[in-house]
Amino acid sequence: MKIASSAKMSEKHQNELRETYPDLHFSFFSSMEEVMSKAGDLEVLLTYGDDLSDERLSRMPRLKWIQVLSAGLDKMPLEALEKRNILVTNARGIHGIPMSEYTLGVMLYHVRRFGIVYEHQKERVWDRSIRVDELEGKRLGIIGAGAIGTEIARKARLFGMEVIGLSKSGTPLPEYDRVVNREGLPQLLAESDFVVLVAPLTPETYKMMGEKEFREMKREAVFINIARGALVDEKALVKALEEKWIAACYLDVFTEEPLPPDHPFWGLPNCWITPHMSGLSPRYMERALRIFTYNLTRYLNGEYGEMKNRIHFTKGY
Template sequence: MVKLILPDHLIADIEPHLPSDIDVVEVDSEGNLDGDVSDAEVYVNGFYLKTSTLDKVLTAAPRLRWQQSPSAGVNHILTPNFLQKDIILTNGAGVHAIPISEFVLAFMLYHAKNLRKLQTLQDEHTWVRGVFLEELADATLLILGTGNIGQAIASRAKAFGVKVWGSRRHPEPLPNFDKVVGADEWRSLLPAADYVVIATPLTPETKGLIDEAALRSMRQSAYLINIARGAIVDETALLTALSEGWIAGAGLDTVATEPLPPESPLWSLPNAFITPHCSALSPRLRERIAQLFIDNLKRYQTGQPLRNVVDKKAGY
């Protein structure tokens, strides 16, 4: 019998689909367990996993062999304590692709159709027909990171007639991308991009990737969108870029410090659209997380390769 550690907020979604030979122990967001996990092999961590919670589980379950994360990004899991353990880590790559890619198109349309201005006019009961509006058709989109989310963004952008470029460590042709370049070539594309979307994992190599030089290379009319991790952007440089008009604006679903502190200047910048790291939310999210895990559990029990195995050295 395999013993499984499940977070309390995902038990209702996962437990009904488990085979009969699975023993479940519940864990809450603080790492408190409702049973003995000294012989547990599998751990599904919860949303917003804290380092202290992870450490508690790792200490209590020394025989863990596999950990499944519901998130695509796993930088918060790859702690020194975790990395010294011989634990296979799989992530939730793919389960968030639909809602996040739709959110990116919403950011793009918000900017192109000047929705902030139109909403202000409605609030002021003012009828002005001469508001400047743009089209997405024939615009150029550069996506940094062409994994499941990046490819879903490209698919939806193509439906609007957007020219789509992508960047990845090992470039190769991909559906819906007009061009895919290597990880060291994307900067040369910035001066020609109307929209730049960050969809790459946070790793030591990508921390601060969007720096002052990158922001100064972008068009004054360009719009930056981050749905990945806040630390990928040099926030000080971004504040300057937005305040001084180096770029037209930014849609930020993630920031360096979350929640965004009340005193942050980002809140009041008219060309910044801040959302509370919610782009992945969907009524179907838990269903997809459960489906992925149940499929991986079958693979684990039958000795087949697991889906979404993380390269712990690469960070994703």
């Protein structure tokens, strides 16, 4: 069996895979262009999911399984994969720790006014009149009550926050004080002091946060997007920030990445930007390969139904 990876991987991880599965043939590359030289006889592919096209897929006639080493699938040729009945699994769940820490980090940054404090430090100003706040007693709305959202909820409640989650079904979950379905979105927005967007990108969620939704939020509320830029109508968000419909936002993802230098977000004083880094961690590959090796063992045993994070093509996740 021939397995190739288009994701850059350390020699340590490469050697561990070869030692664990000595009978399998692994090829490790740093790009999908390099993978194409071995494409004809590949059975298994590891990828981050943003480098596979219909054309490239057509050059892999023996491909049976793709392990995506990330959670996002919005750039995958899902229609072609479904047509060929290729098994796809992803790394859903590995982002819970870093992305929840990012979310708690920006909320703490906001309420403790660390940005203002640092600006004063640069000017050597000692000012104890800064009006700080607490997370205790605040309400957090999480749009997307999946693995990442649930880890955010768990940590937020340790800080004494009340947490409302939104999922497709609205089924109650123990980590949340309440869970609503899509019809409950206006209520979640109206009640929340912080709103974090962490839903998957699907046709149903595309630009789900637009002018109507931002107007439904509290004027003192903070919006955080760690999902995908395309879930947000960015023009509406710019207007919401300029006209103070909401107090501030923290954005880690954008419709166009890298964010163009002339984009209005850069110049807004109530907008904080990070370069799609909320999921980064020195343990990322370790966690992703843990899912891959679990799945690989089951794949070799023909236990396809036991593989983790199998993708439902009709749902897109």
